[in-house]
Amino acid sequence: MKRIFVIITLLAAAPVCADGNENLAPAATNQKWKTECSACHIAYPPSLLPERSWRKMMGGLDRHFGQDASLDGPTAQEITAFLVNNSAERGANKRAKKVLGSLGPNETPLRISETAWFVRKHDEVSPQVWKRPKVGGPANCLACHGGAERGDYSEHQIRIPR
Numbered sequence: 001m002k003r004i005f006v007i008i009t010l011l012a013a014a015p016v017c018a019d020g021n022e023n024l025a026p027a028a029t030n031q032k033w034k035t036e037c038s039a040c041h042i043a044y045p046p047s048l049l050p051e052r053s054w055r056k057m058m059g060g061l062d063r064h065f066g067q068d069a070s071l072d073g074p075t076a077q078e079i080t081a082f083l084v085n086n087s088a089e090r091g092a093n094k095r096a097k098k099v100l101g102s103l104g105p106n107e108t109p110l111r112i113s114e115t116a117w118f119v120r121k122h123d124e125v126s127p128q129v130w131k132r133p134k135v136g137g138p139a140n141c142l143a144c145h146g147g148a149e150r151g152d153y154s155e156h157q158i159r160i161p162r
């Protein structure tokens with residue numbers, strides 16, 4: 001009898017949002033991507049944008065959100081291949097499929113934060129919160145997701161700065 005109660009307790013404690021605890025770090029990393037693409041912000045999870053977005057972004061690094069993020073040819077090629085191999089189409093996580101499903105066939109967003117998936121997942125964050133100095137906008141994942149650099153976006157790691 002005691003054992004049955006233990007099993008019921010364990011089932012009740014299982015997370016409601018099954019994909020909420022999935023880690024978004026790519027299965028195998030790439031040193032150049034890690035170094036070059038985390039110089040100004042965190043290295044964003046490649047699985048949160050489709051292949052076409054990464055190719056477009058990597059083709060215009062000299063004009064990257066108002067900054068020059070250019071790389072030499074071989075480095076750019078290696079990073080592009082890595083991003084494409086871990087893009088939303090190939091990412092082996094449930095969120096990758098949701099990101100992809102949220103985009104129209106002709107949509108090529110350059111921002112994760114502009115995908116319909118992202119907007120929906122963050123609808124509880126008010127415009128005033130995005131504007132707080134310690135947040136600084138949706139691109140600053142690390143402001144609220146303390147585990148962002150490790151690919152950990154789980155709920156218990158979220159803390160919105162005041």
Ligand code: HEC
Nearest residue numbers: 036037039040044065067068069110111112113137138139
């Ligand atoms: C010289 C600085 C710099 C480097 C290097 C850099 N970025 Fe950025 N990146 C930026 C800035 C600035 C933004 C806009 C941030 C904002 O809106 O607050 C940005 C935004 C982004 C975004 C959109 C974030 C969002 O969802 O709103 C992605 C994706 C991105 N960068 C990918 C990359 C990749 C991939 C690399 C490596 C090839 C890279 N960045 C290297 C400066 C840089």
Ligand code: HEC
Nearest residue numbers: 020112113121125135137138139140141143144153155160
């Ligand atoms: C202002 C704080 C804030 C910032 C900045 C922020 N997020 Fe979030 N994020 C949240 C909140 C709040 C939730 C909702 C948690 C929930 O559903 O309970 C969330 C949820 C998520 C989830 C979980 C969605 C799911 O499947 O349940 C992911 C993944 C995520 N954010 C990624 C990002 C990424 C990537 C960035 C940067 C491009 C980012 N967030 C920027 C606050 C933030």
